[in-house]
Amino acid sequence: MKSGIKILLIAVVTVFLVLESAEVGRSIISAFPDSSSRKPLALNQYTGVAYLAPALCTGSLLTGGLYVLTAAHCLNEGGVKVPAETAIKATFKLPSGEVSIPVSNYYIHPGWTGYESEVGNDIAILKLKKAAPPSIEQYEINRKKNEVGKVLTKVGYGYIGLGAKGQDENSNSEAKRYSGQNRYDALIDVLKNATESDMSELVLGSQLIFDFDAGTREQDALGRHFPRLVDRGLGKNEIATASGDSGGPSFVDGKIAGISSWGYSDRGFFKTNIADIDKIDDNGSFGEISGDTRVSFYASWIDRVTKNP
DSSP states (O other): OOSSSEEEEEESSSSTBTTTTTEEEEOEEESSSTTGGGGGTTTTTSTEEEEEETTTTTEEEBSSEEEEEOGGGGTSSSSOOOOOOOEEEEEETTTTTTEEEEEEEEEEEEOOTTTTTOOOOOOOOEEEOOOOOSSSBBBBBBSSSTTTTEEEEEEEEEEEEEEEEEEESSSSTTTEEEEEEOOOEEEEGGGGSSSSSSSSSTTTTTTEEEOOOOOTTTTOOOHHHHHHGGGOHHHHHHHHOOTTTTTTTEETTTTTEEEEEEEEEGGOOOSSSSSOSSTTTOOOOTTTEEEEEEEGGHHHHHHHTOOOO
8 A cells, every 4th residue: 555544653652662654643633723622521531541651542441341442553563463571551540530550461453464554453452450440431342333424522642733733742741631523434445446545455344434624625535535425524523633542432322433543644545636734644634534443343353352351
C-alpha cells in the first residue's frame, strides 16, 4: 500500500518502541470552538477508559475487569512478539483518584503485520496483573455487524484541537479524558478498488471508516469520492482524532464497536478532489479520513483470549 496511509503511532518515542516513519496516534479534535467536546470529561464519565503508559495509548476495560482492549500498534511495529522490556501500566482516572495496574501479559492478533502493510488486524489485549476494582466501568464489545451509519462516541487521551487547524501539540499535557462523536460512513472495503493505493492485501470487513466533516461539501471527503456516502456531519458534535488516542474505544449503543487505528488525508488515497482543508496529511484537520479496527469482526478472537480468568 502507499506508504503515506500510515497506521497511527504515539506522540513520543518510548524506551521499547522506535518507529520514526510512523504517523502519530489520535485523540479528540473538535469541529468548532463552541463544541462540548472541547471540555474534558468529568472524572465519573467513562472511568473504564484507561491511559496506557509508557505507550501513551488508550485502552478500554472489558467485562470481567481483567482485560484491556487496545491497538496492536501500541505494542510493536508488526508480529506477535512484544519486546521483553515492555512494562505498561493501565491508569484509570476516577473522582477518588487514579488507580494504576501493571499489565502482566500481552496478546496481539496473529494477523498483525505492522505499519508497512496497513491491511488491518490492529488489535491487542492486555491482561492486568489483578482485576480492576468494581468501581471502574467495564464494557461489552459490539457483536452485531450493524455499525455503518451509526453515530459513534470516541473516547481518548491526548492532544485536542480544532478542525480548521488540526491538533494543538501544546495541549493536554495532563492527559485528560475527552470524547466526541462522528458517524461510521462505510467499511474500508469501499477503498479497495477505488483508490490509487495498492490495497490488494486488505482484510475486508475488518475496519470502519469515517471522515471529518466541516458541514460543507468541500470537506466531505468520502462523500466527494463516493456520492452514495454524502454526509456533511454532525455539526458541533463532529470530531476527528489526533495524537494520543491510539487504541481508544468508539462506542455504539454503549458497546465498544471500534478501536482507534489510523488517520490520513484523502490525498493519500485519491489523486483528485482533495478534501483536506490544509496541506498537512496527518494533523486531524477537516477533510481527513480515519479508520477504526472493527471489533465485531474480531469478537471470536477476543472471546478466545479472555476466556481464562
